[in-house]
Amino acid sequence: MPRLSLELLKDLQSQGTPGKSFIIRIQGDDVFIRKFPDMSNVEWTPKQKKQRSLFAAAQAYAKEFLSDVARAAQYKKTLEPGKRAYNQLIAEYMIRARQNAVAE
The missing domain is CATH 1.10.287 (Helix Hairpins)
Incomplete structure (x- = not known):
């Protein structure tokens, strides 16, 4: 299985997420890829x-x-x-x- 370098992921993270479809979170040596949050129905106080x-x-x-x-x-x-x-x-x-x- 191919491995991605942490530096490559940091570069991708700093450039923003393409199309705002996912978010890359890096915590220590762990990398998390999550769905971009849908804030369209939020009602602010x-x-x-x-x-x-x-x-x-x-x-x-x-x-x-x-x-x-x-x-x-x-x-x-x-x-x-x-x-x-x-x-x-x-x-x-x-x-x-x-x-x-x-x-x-």
């Missing part, structure tokens, strides 16, 4: 809708911020080693939004 909207705004903010190359380079210098600017900007945006919501 008002709290989930608010959170999803906030996260979308945070993503838009991070993309816009990083599109300015000079500002992005300056920001990246302030980060701790191993931190990614995109993720850190989203986290900071979310924290500020929660603080503003509490202050109101």
